[in-house]
Amino acid sequence: MSNKVVQAMYNDDDILMDAVKEVRAANYHIEEVYTPFPVHGLDKAMGLKGTRIAITAFMYGCVGLVFSVWMMNYMMIEQWPQDIGGKPSFTFIQNMPAFVPIMFEMTVFFAAHLMVITFYMRSRLWPFKEAENPDPRTTDDMFVMEVIVDGNEDELIAFLEKTGTVEIKVTEKH
Amino acid sequence: MSSHYEAPIRRPLIEGDKSYHDISVDVAAPVEGKANKLWWIAFSIALTAFLWGIGCIVYTIGTGIGVWGLNKTVGWAWDITNFVWWVGIGHAGTLISAVLLLFRQKWRMGINRSAEAMTIFSVVQAGLFPVIHMGRVWNAHFVLPLPNQFGTLWTNFNSPLLWDVFAISTYLSVSLVFWWTGLLPDFAMLRDRAIRPFQKKIYGLLSFGWTGRAKDWQRFEEVSLVLAGLATPLVLSVHTIVSFDFATSVIPGWHTTIFPPYFVAGAVFSGFAMVNTLLIIMRKVSNLEAYITKQHIELMNIVIMITGSIVGCAYITELFIAWYSGVEYEQYAFLNRATGPYWWAYLFMMSCNVFSPQFMWFKRLRTSITFSFIISIVVNIGMWFERFVIIVTSLHRDYLPSSWTMFSPTFVDIGIFIGTIGFFFVLFLLYARTFPVIAQAEVKSILKSSGEKYKKLRDGNHE
Numbered sequence: 001m002s003n004k005v006v007q008a009m010y011n012d013d014d015i016l017m018d019a020v021k022e023v024r025a026a027n028y029h030i031e032e033v034y035t036p037f038p039v040h041g042l043d044k045a046m047g048l049k050g051t052r053i054a055i056t057a058f059m060y061g062c063v064g065l066v067f068s069v070w071m072m073n074y075m076m077i078e079q080w081p082q083d084i085g086g087k088p089s090f091t092f093i094q095n096m097p098a099f100v101p102i103m104f105e106m107t108v109f110f111a112a113h114l115m116v117i118t119f120y121m122r123s124r125l126w127p128f129k130e131a132e133n134p135d136p137r138t139t140d141d142m143f144v145m146e147v148i149v150d151g152n153e154d155e156l157i158a159f160l161e162k163t164g165t166v167e168i169k170v171t172e173k174h
Numbered sequence: 175m176s177s178h179y180e181a182p183i184r185r186p187l188i189e190g191d192k193s194y195h196d197i198s199v200d201v202a203a204p205v206e207g208k209a210n211k212l213w214w215i216a217f218s219i220a221l222t223a224f225l226w227g228i229g230c231i232v233y234t235i236g237t238g239i240g241v242w243g244l245n246k247t248v249g250w251a252w253d254i255t256n257f258v259w260w261v262g263i264g265h266a267g268t269l270i271s272a273v274l275l276l277f278r279q280k281w282r283m284g285i286n287r288s289a290e291a292m293t294i295f296s297v298v299q300a301g302l303f304p305v306i307h308m309g310r311v312w313n314a315h316f317v318l319p320l321p322n323q324f325g326t327l328w329t330n331f332n333s334p335l336l337w338d339v340f341a342i343s344t345y346l347s348v349s350l351v352f353w354w355t356g357l358l359p360d361f362a363m364l365r366d367r368a369i370r371p372f373q374k375k376i377y378g379l380l381s382f383g384w385t386g387r388a389k390d391w392q393r394f395e396e397v398s399l400v401l402a403g404l405a406t407p408l409v410l411s412v413h414t415i416v417s418f419d420f421a422t423s424v425i426p427g428w429h430t431t432i433f434p435p436y437f438v439a440g441a442v443f444s445g446f447a448m449v450n451t452l453l454i455i456m457r458k459v460s461n462l463e464a465y466i467t468k469q470h471i472e473l474m475n476i477v478i479m480i481t482g483s484i485v486g487c488a489y490i491t492e493l494f495i496a497w498y499s500g501v502e503y504e505q506y507a508f509l510n511r512a513t514g515p516y517w518w519a520y521l522f523m524m525s526c527n528v529f530s531p532q533f534m535w536f537k538r539l540r541t542s543i544t545f546s547f548i549i550s551i552v553v554n555i556g557m558w559f560e561r562f563v564i565i566v567t568s569l570h571r572d573y574l575p576s577s578w579t580m581f582s583p584t585f586v587d588i589g590i591f592i593g594t595i596g597f598f599f600v601l602f603l604l605y606a607r608t609f610p611v612i613a614q615a616e617v618k619s620i621l622k623s624s625g626e627k628y629k630k631l632r633d634g635n636h637e
Contacts, residue, residue: 013622036194036363037618038391051393057400075319075328084332101337101415105344108408112348112401116355119397120382123390125358129383136366138386139359141194141618 004149005031007134008160009142009167013039016143019163020045023147026159031146031173034138053122057115064110068103134171146173178622182633186626187281189464194618197465201360201614202367204460209607212459220599227593230586231306239309241586248569248581253303254419255561256591259444260300260598261342261416262437262557265409266445267293268349271356272405275398280624281473283616284465287360288456289449290353291609295601296448297346299594304338306590334418341415345408352401355394358384360610413441420564427507427568430495436488440557443481443527446474447553454547456606465612468541475540478553482531485560489528503573511567515580519563526556 010016017039023030030046043050073092076082076099081089088094120126138144149156149170157168188197209217234241244251267289274282305314317339319329329336361381368374384390417433450471457466496508512520530552534540571578605611622628 033388034386035388035391036198036386037359037615038395039388040619042388043392046388048389048392051389051396053393053396054400057404061404071319072331076331080326080328082330084330087332095332098332101334101411101418102331102340104407104411105337105340108348108404108411109344112404113351115397115400116351119355119393123387123393125382125384125390127379127382131362131365131378131381131383131385133362133366133385139363139366139384140198 003173004153005146005171005173006149006153006156006160007169007171008145008147008163008165009135009137009169010145010164011142011166012164013143015164016145017042017045019145019160019165022163023145023160028156028159029148029150031148033146034133034135034144036139036141036143039143053115053119056118057111060114060118061107061111063114064107065103067110068099068106071106072099072102134169178628179632180623180629182629184624185469186629187284187465187467187469187624188617188621189467189626191627192464192621192625194621197612197614197618197621198363198367200462200464201610201612202364204606204611205364205608206367210459213603213607217600217603220596220603223592223596224600225593225596227590227596230589230593231302234306234586234590235309235311239307241584243581243583243587245579245581247572247577247579248566250569251566251581252562252583252587252591253307255558255565256594257300257303258416258437258561258565259558260296260303260594262413262441262444262561263448263554264293264296264300264345264349264445265413265438265441266449267291268345268352268405268409269442269445270449271352272402272409275402276406280620281470283613283620284467284470285449285453285474286616287353287356287609287613288453288605288611289445290349290356291602291605291611292445292448292452293349294346294353295598295605297342297349298601299598301342301346302594303590304335334415334422337415338419341412345412348401348405348408352398352405355397355401356613356616357610358382359386359394359615360613362386363614364610410438413438425568426501426503427511427564429504430492432488432491432495436485436492439481439484439488440527440560443478443485443531444554444557446477446481447550447557450474450478450546450550451554452602454543454550456611460606460611462612465617468543471543471546472537472541475534475546475549478549479531479534479540482527482553486528489524506571507568510571511563514567514571516563516567516570519559519567523556523559523563526552527560530556 008019010019013035016033016035020030020033020042024045024047033042033046035042069092076089076095077092083089087098133139134144134146135142147156147160153170157170160168192200242251242253267286270282270289271286274286305311308314317329317336358381361377362384365374365377365381368377414434414437417437420428421430421433423429453466454471457463493508493512496504499505510516530549533545533549539545566581570580
């Protein structure tokens with residue numbers, strides 16, 4: 001099987017949404033859709049699964065909380081307890097109220113940064129990464145749907161032409 | 175069109191007959207065009223002020239904190255005043271981008287990018303002050319719990335000043351990634367429009383290779399939502415912790431439980447004023463009046479009015495509680511604040527922060543661009559005086575009348591403050607010429623629901 005794809009370009013998000021639904025109904029496989037802005041409901045129309053990145057943020061936040069508790073317990077209670085302003089320093093739980101602000105900040109710090117790093121890694125975003133959008137206009141006002149050629153190419157093109165596309169291109173995808 | 179429905183009573187957020195492409199062109203115009211004379215004049219003034227500030231900082235570090243106007247009674251004055259003032263200004267950016275996102279307020283989209291830029295630039299200014307006040311700045315890393323040659327020498331996690339270190343650094347870094355993540359699609363737009371290879375390379379680098387796949391957008395929106403959910407309690411915690419610097423002490427005038435909410439309201443108040451100051455100029459200079467509309471300014475004025483009133487309530491509550499507590503030190507601190515030798519600063523604070531925002535009850539005034547600009551400046555001055563009043567008037571008459579004194583800043587105090595204003599504007603002016611100053615991808619996503627053209631089309635269909 002070749003890696004041939006048809007790239008159908010649209011100039012309106014509503015036309016694109018209808019086209020996505022039609023293409024899916026006709027049992028063609030949509031490889032990718034490139035849009036210049038978040039089109040609401042597009043992921044559901046394409047049949048993409050929901051993202052689990054919010055769950056990772058929760059887990060990273062828990063790590064941050066545990067880390068801050070461990071760190072402050074080790075530094076302030078275990079290794080070198082000191083009498084600071086008469087605050088009880090011989091058990092963690094007694095000294096804990098003073099640690100709440102930092103426990104909170106570390107939770108947020110871990111959750112936010114590790115989630116964003118996860119997002120960048122999963123979506124392959126980093127400095128010096130080459131952009132892979134098929135046409136520079138897809139960051140401006142054009143929408144591109146990539147459909148895999150599986151079987152009759154001309155039939156697929158004829159079908160896509162009826163969905164309101166403004167430009168059609170057939171390329172090899174690597 | 176039905177999926178883009180918005181109640182006809184809502185006024186358009188994007189004025190004029192704009193298409194998706196028009197938005198790209200308008201947002202890219204300040205970046206692709208050349209700076210005019212006015213920009214260069216403003217930039218030169220800001221740069222001069224910044225360099226003067228650097229000179230004063232170098233002098234302070236080289237000679238010692240003694241070059242400031244501090245004395246043994248007033249050991250904390252302009253440095254901490256400026257720190258709190260700048261941190262407070264920063265809060266509006268997060269409020270706009272995070273809290274308004276959680277409340278699904280679409281009007282945030284025209285202004286969130288610049289407001290967040292303002293947040294980051296002003297937190298940078300704020301961070302300078304505690305660092306230079308350390309005196310020995312080369313030991314600044316001692317505020318972090320880093321392993322060191324002493325083995326058991328750690329930072330004191332009981333100290334509100336250390337809480338501040340964690341709060342401010344978390345705030346700055348989380349705001350930065352929030353801002354940058356939102357910037358990726360907009361940098362990508364500039365990258366794909368760029369004609370000159372150098373520009374293409376730079377924006378390609380900055381955009382991290384953003385391509386706008388459906389899955390990326392799905393994650394992008396989820397990440398934005400979760401970051402907003404994290405940034406909202408974070409921003410409230412930051413000024414709460416800043417207020418703890420004072421509230422956990424035993425100085426009459428500082429030791430009050432009202433400080434956290436009062437400081438947060440004051441921060442939002444001054445921050446929105448600074449957003450107004452900056453955007454009223456930027457929308458004109460960069461021709462963005464269709465995206466930063468009069469309605470945006472009006473809504474920000476309403477926020478200024480409400481938070482100003484909350485701050486006013488806090489001032490009065492403080493006075494009442496001081497009297498009601500029956501503690502004579504507390505009573506004297508507030509009596510001295512209002513009627514002592516610093517009465518003029520107190521009057522400045524009251525009239526700028528409590529009285530002046532009340533004009534915003536009048537629709538004519540809050541929709542007037544000139545008036546909004548004037549009030550935004552007045553509020554910023556007033557909020558600087560608020561911090562000065564809280565800090566200096568509580569200190570200058572302590573428990574021992576023989577050590578009562580006044581504070582007068584030296585040219586170094588003034589120079590460093592002016593320097594940070596210069597640094598702030600240097601950063602903001604550079605940003606205005608090189609960054610997409612409007613979150614264009616987000617604005618495009620509401621064009622059909624809130625754009626003037628589409629609203630008219632839809633309203634026409636109903637008749």
